Amino acid sequence: MAIITNSHENLIHDASLDYYGKRLATCSSDKTIKIFEVDGDNHRLIETLKGHDGPVWQVSWAHPKFGIILASSSYDGKVFIWREDNGKWSRISEHTVHKASVNSISWAPHEYGALLLCASSDGYVSVVEFKDDGTTSSLLVEAHKVGVNSASWAPVSFTDTTVATNSNITSAPAQTQIRRFVTGGCDNLVKIWNYDYDAKTYILQDTLEGHKDWVRDVAWSPSSLIRSYIASASQDKNVIIWTQENNEGPWKKTLLKQDKFPDVCWRVSWSFSGNVLAVSSADNKITLWKENLQGSWDSAGEVDQ
């Protein structure tokens, strides 16, 4: 159990371990991002990244196929992309289309390329594409007028599995991919967005009502292929699991827990495989949940900090 303490001068807002579990990135209200090298129980601070003008809310590692790339989002409305090259960290890109705090960032499944989804308090989400030639292009979608708190990509899925079956999975035409993401915002709603290959933008597909207060976090489970799982955590102290069969049709709403959580729910996180949900709430507890065969959710563990 590696424990790092007092790493920042102010509140920590996110900690993220890279794909190989070797590097830990943390970000804080002290406007810095720190990179630790983690090896078993030992850790070593290797870099402090500075540049943001406000608290840094989230950090996110890109898939290693793009290199050692870290994205960070801040209160100052900016998203920075950092890269390690031969042990040296540098800022390789800035994304400044947002006009207010960027609350969440999330990399798309690597099959789509280097796409970063950013959710901002200015009411927009943006999808930034980092192209191979070093240029970027971005798409802006007004998602929740009052402010977007979180956004999360769906795993790669296909419109027509028979098309994909006939060819090899790796060479299935891009158009059969369903590119979707989910957003949660200050209008208490959860919205599903789908990429329209003709319009070349993301179109609102579903609006899910159920929360009675701000939706603080949304997470699309990366693991399930046949059934989509979305977890949404809200300021109303509830977590809702939304499920959809075969990537189409209505969304079914299940309360994770019949009674409310003792405090505001901050974060939801799905395991990479196995569909285990971790819920972080303001009482500093992290609870783990697993679906049973009856379709309701059982507690599977707890971390009390």
Add this chain to the structure above:
Amino acid sequence: MTKDKLSPWNSSTFGQLITLTAVSSVTAMAISPWGRDVALAGRQGLYIIDLDDPFHSPRMIPHLTPWEVADIQWCPHPANSSWVVSTSNQKAIIWDLNKPSDSPDAHKHVLHGHSRAITDINFHTKNPNMLATCSVDSYVLIWDLRTKNEVPVLKCSDWRSGATQVKWNFINENIFASSHGSSFYIWDLRNKAQPLYNVQAHEAKINGLDFSKKNEHEIISASNDCTVKYWNYENSEEPFATIHTTFPVSRARHLPFGHGCGIMPLRGGHNSIYLCKRPVPTPENKVFKLENPVHVFEGHRQPVCDFLWRSRYLNDDILSSEYQLVTYSRDQKLILWPLNNSTYTRLSYSRNSSYDNHVFNGKKNSKNGQFDYITYIDEPIDHTNNYNVTLEKIRKNNINLKWISGISVGNNYLGEEVSHVASMLKSKIRFEHINILKGILTFSLNSPIPSNANTLMPEKDENERDYLFLRISFKFPKTYPRKGYPKFFIEDTKEIDHQNLLDIRERLDVISKKYTQEYSVCIEPCLRYLLGFTVSLEDMNDTVTNPDINRVDDEINSFANDKYQYKDDNDLDNESVSDYDEINPKYDINRLLENVKIPSPIKSAGRWTASNELVCFNNFPDDIMVTKVDGYIMKTNKSKMSYQLKTVKVKNELLSLFNKDSGLESESDEVDDTDLRKYWKDMCDLDTGSNTDLGFMQASEGMNQFNFYPIVGGIRAATNFNNKTIETNIKDIIGKVDFSHLIPSKKELAHNYRLLLEDYSADKIALYNSFVTSHYEYDELSDAWRAIHVALMKHPQANNKKIEMNDDLQAFDWEYYSNFTDELVLDLFSYFCRTDNVQMFAMMSCLLYVNPNLKTWIPNEFPCHFPYTKYPENNIANSFSNQVTDERQSNLVSIYDSSLNAQRLDVSNKTNADDSSTEEFTIMNEESENNIPTLAKIDSRFSDEETFKNNPYYSNEYFEILDFPTMRYETFVNNPIHGYQESVPLLNPKLNFYYEYFRKKYSEMLFFWGFPIKKQEILKYNYPNITLEETLKSKEFEYLKVGYDYFDKHPNLDCVYCVMPVKNHSFICVKCNHIMHSHCAIEWFNEYSEIECSSGCGCKCLI
């Protein structure tokens, strides 16, 4: 349409910042000369918007076209003030807004003279019947609308490049200019097609031209070469001033007031409009930079399509006029920007502001008072046709909520609230009238409230309830929602008695007062009350929701006090901004929107990692002091500490205190009271002195939880701790907790699972895998493998065989359930898909894979499973001998047994032999007991990662340890055996996609775990063709033509070994064209001594 005569000086929108969102994509914009209406044109048609009442749904004039509208202009002449001209590819259409939109009269003129798309239209500045168009076909056409047949009166051309702009001179009515490529021409109507001047103006395409209104020969040009140039074409062929920008310029125009110009970028430039002073050139300096613009209008997120000025004049006094900027951008937002006096002053426009408070009585708005201040937003009523009158009524009632939701007016939140209410309650209420600026809303709804106040609300079902039709108006004060609450008017109907009406109104008053105070919204709770929902005034958190809550809770407060103020909607003023600025004096707060709602910061959370651990972090609140002493995390409550220090003096008191308060002070319920009390006593026996109430968190190694065990700190210890406390006060902590036991895919199983096992057939490999799982005590998986083992049995007698299932499953008869295996397998797949057991799903899909070309079983060959065949009747011996290929197997005729038995390792020793005569085969497993120790050996090896990494899993040494349990079988064939039908493959071809998907996913997992060979083994099943030739012919390889050439063109190929992109130093197989990093290839071919391709395609790259 002059029924709604207002004065521009009464306009509620002038001088405000207003944003409107277009419903569909629009590309061009025009404003009426009197500044009240805006016309937007797009592929769907024209939209007319009344800027004085932006909440009114726009009038739509449908004109579907596949082409983007390049330009639209409102006729600047009072004679034709209802005319608007827009482009439709090569045609120009003049619309008459006085005619109903759906009538053919709406097209006043259609001008068709160009052969390609029109790029610009310009009405003549003096003559209402003249206009000019220019097009990509390089022609400029001049039209006189008085001529018959609508043919151009003049054609002139540059011959070489398409025209981008055409503009009439404001002073000389014969002069016009057009731009072609990088040069512009000045033409004279009297000079026919011979240009007066041809100016080679720029180094790149000219996007905009604008004549001066004051000087006949002065013109501004804007170009892609990032310059704006001022010309006096009569005097010189050189520009008298040049402004350099950092972006290609789309338009640069003289301002209608003062001395300056407005510059609009084509792209970049923060999508803003820049106002700058007119440059004052000196003979030495004619080049200027756009460094200090007077004002920058920043807010659009996409390039701006056009910018126009809305003005209001007071009689003829030019200095009294006031302006508002109107911009429309590709982000579909139309923004009205206010201008302040300092901007006017800096642009040398000394506005006579004494008129500001003047009441304007006239109805004209223009310099010369030519135009009525009217709007064309309403459809004209055609009095000859009654049908149209009713239609118009219908249209008026059709309130477009989507439109309203796209509008934001300064600090007016009513529109936002209405659109929220609409989204929440749209099915239950009807919007009758909305006037947001005046604050009047009218709804109608069916209320379950009883008509008579004396009867109670009847307890009836939803369907049986009697509903009462209500029409209710809300009148909001201007100060709402900050102050004041609405007045209610309920329409009197005969169904409702007067007293009840008063009661409802009273109740609404109470609700609206309460909610306005608490949440600054009240429409939703009021409507919910009318719809019969319970609206509680006590626990309001649960009953009402709203997006505008001022969310200053304790956390934000504490956080804000910490360093800076987070902006909140109710104090969006400068205070919070300046607070922030104090800390960051350089911080460019102007870039950020004010009035945004930012959620309170997260202070603790957990996040899954790829290796199934949870990374957790926590920030401890200020009143908790946390220290780390000798691997323990100590948590102290500061506020309680002082309390303790005062009271904790006498042992007994202390004990009782602890007992009483333990519930409060404990951080965890897992307190063992007796232990604690003992500990407490021990501690207190030492000495008295300062005391603290300490809780500690154990940094557990074997445990999956952090736990805070409250303990009562001893005196000496506490003193020690206190010394350390100052040094090691912990504010935050980050750690990771292993939760891999919750994830169904297991690394230890991956290490021990087999797909190929020397010369054992598939069914036995399944049995082997079941031993592996039972060794690790995954009973469920072990049962599943046993079931697969049964399903894979190649046994013609199976049809007649009775199989005893384990206790959970019923006794089973093959005769009645010949589809048993199919169903069983399908059930297993769906179960593992459901539980997201990628590993099991992928393993099953490989082991059950049927190679259609393989007629008999070849040991150690991929894939090892082969299809059932129809055995010749009465010739069992032959069929068996076909199957059996080596000596060892001849003993092993095939097994049968009730192998799904609960006793896992004991594969039944003759237990079924005496059962009945129908038993045909019996298994004897003499050595089964020995399996336990051998399997135990694997475990120890596995835990030592280093050893197994250096030993490829099937090296001989390894294999000896893990031998397959030896079995001896005896057969008793009593009855003749019936032939059975050729079986359906166990894998459903319809699910091939899922099999491939899960194999791919599992192969990634295997690589991540460090099993590259197992990864390749799994991937082989995704190349179903038997021969390499067939594989290479398949689709994936079609585009992978000859190696190096392809690699040059497609630099983003991924290494088949590590799945990372290959940049340089690569190994490309000339046969299968698969690419590897050279270091990956060395690792694969050397260290693992492989000869086949790592992709699993079956190519033997090195041979």
